[in-house]
Amino acid sequence: MSAPAVRTGVWFIGARGSVATTATAGCAAVAAGLHRAAGMVTETPPFTGSGLPALTSLVFGGHDTAGCPLPKRAETLADGGVLPQGLPSAVRSELAAADAGIRPGGPLPGDTRSDEELITAFAADLTDFGRRNDLARTVVVNVASTEPVPAPGEQRLPASSLYAAAALRAGCPYINFTPSTGLRTPALQDAVAACGLPHAGRDGKTGQTLLRSVLAPMFVQRALPVRAWSGTNLLGGGDGAALADPGAAAAKNAGKERVLADTLGTAPEGEVHIDDVPALGDWKTAWDHIAFDGFLGARMVLQTTWQGCDSALAAPLVLDLARLVARAHELGMSGPLPQLGFYFKDPDGGPAALFEQYQALLAFAGTLRGER
Incomplete structure (x- = not known):
């Protein structure tokens, strides 16, 4: 008997937004052979043999405060020319399955829960997602709308930091594809240092x-x-x-x-x-x-x-990052990943020029293959 397939979770913050919907629909389309993987650097020859999770092994879920189901959101994007006409119907079952994994986000207006209560609830959602889907690991990716910079002296954590703290508590690698605060707050400094998890960047570099x-x-x-x-x-x-x-x-x-x-x-x-x-x-x-x-x-x-179209530019990068960080986690890597600066406006160190960042990314692919 063959061993069961290893599955990897991708948990989107902003799971019903344009980027997450495009990434979820696009992953299903590429995995089914309906479209080529344009824009996905991890599908190019230098990444062959790097041990990245297959697109067919990715399981999607997330948090969102919006209620529009993913199949309907995908239809709206197709009407706007972001997704090809007919694609939402072709991958409707995959979109519906991902939508079933989306949980209410927060805090919404009038939410009286403390930061600790919200972090605990979000972390429980992540743990439940991994257990229900028998996942080897789940990568949390923030693709929600940009937050304002927190005001000086603000006592409450911004929503992006609540989700980031929940990812750490649930043992999930974290990617911040937005300019929002996320892990980069003094309140989470100790937790980040102690978590033993890989995490990457801030603010995706798309256009x-x-x-x-x-x-x-x-x-x-x-x-x-x-x-x-x-x-x-x-x-x-x-x-x-x-x-x-x-x-x-x-x-x-x-x-x-x-x-x-x-x-x-x-x-x-x-x-x-x-x-x-x-x-x-x-x-x-x-x-x-x-x-x-x-x-x-x-x-x-x-x-x-x-x-x-920012969604079409961002979606393949988000899928790249989820696969790369999942593989890094599988290999026991921890801390910031400056090797992924190619994808970010505000990376975790490393060079600023795209060519040098690409060379660092290729070297990272070699590391994932076990090369020195």
């Missing part, structure tokens, strides 16, 4: 900042001083609404600015403006205006325009 991490090294390597670097984001959907809050926008922009400061050695003049345009739905336009000096002070400008 505008991805391009910045490629272009900024070009200016440095060609000795072209950058005088100013300004940007504008036009976006709708849940992100547009969430980032209309100045506090949430400030948290989002911190990662964008860090890439430039780390690469150029100083933060250039300029900032990123974020405008909520509901008519755009899940699509966005990102524009950058880069002013730089050439030989003998000749003043020049480079402008870039990025138009895309």
Whole structure:
């Protein structure tokens, strides 16, 4: 008799949001051979033999405060052009199974539970998910809407940190794909140090900042001083609404600015403006205006325009990260994983330039294969 298949849980914070829905539907579609794995770096040849969990072995669940079932959410995304028409029907059973694993999040308005009570409840949901599905491990991935930066002196933990604390308590590796606080709060410093679990980054690098991490090294390597670097984001959907809050926008922009400061050695003049345009739905336009000096002070400008769908850009990266961190956990790794900086605006150390981050990621693939 063959041994039972090892299964890995992927627990999304924000499980009914656009990114989680796209990742869940996309995993089912790729696993069934309905679509190729475009955007999934872990499905490229350098990762062959790295021992990553198979897409067919992933089991999805999560927390969310929204009540729209995943099959219906997927239909809405298909109507908006994010998912291919017909895909929600083709993977309806997988979406329904994942939706059955989603538990109410919090705290909602009027919730009187303390931080400790919320952490305990969330951790119990994770433990129950692993037991019911006979999982070898569960990776928690935060893909919820961006939170404002906590106010100075705030006594309560932000929701992202409550979920992160619950992951540690339940023995689950943790990934923060958002700019929200998550593990990076002094209140969790001791728990993070003692947990013995791998965890990764903050704020996924999907579009505008991805391009910045490629272009900024070009200016440095060609000795072209950058005088100013300004940007504008036009976006709708849940992100547009969430980032209309100045506090949430400030948290989002911190990662964008860090890439430039780390690469150029100083933060250039300029900032990123974020405008909520509901008519755009899940699509966005990102524009950058880069002013730089050439030989003998000749003043020049480079402008870039990025138009895309954040959910479709983020979903394959989220699946990559879940598989990589699950494998790291299987091998007994613990602590931050700077080798995964390729995926983040605000990584756990390591280089800022995309090429160097990619080389570190390939080396990490070798480590997962058992190479020195």
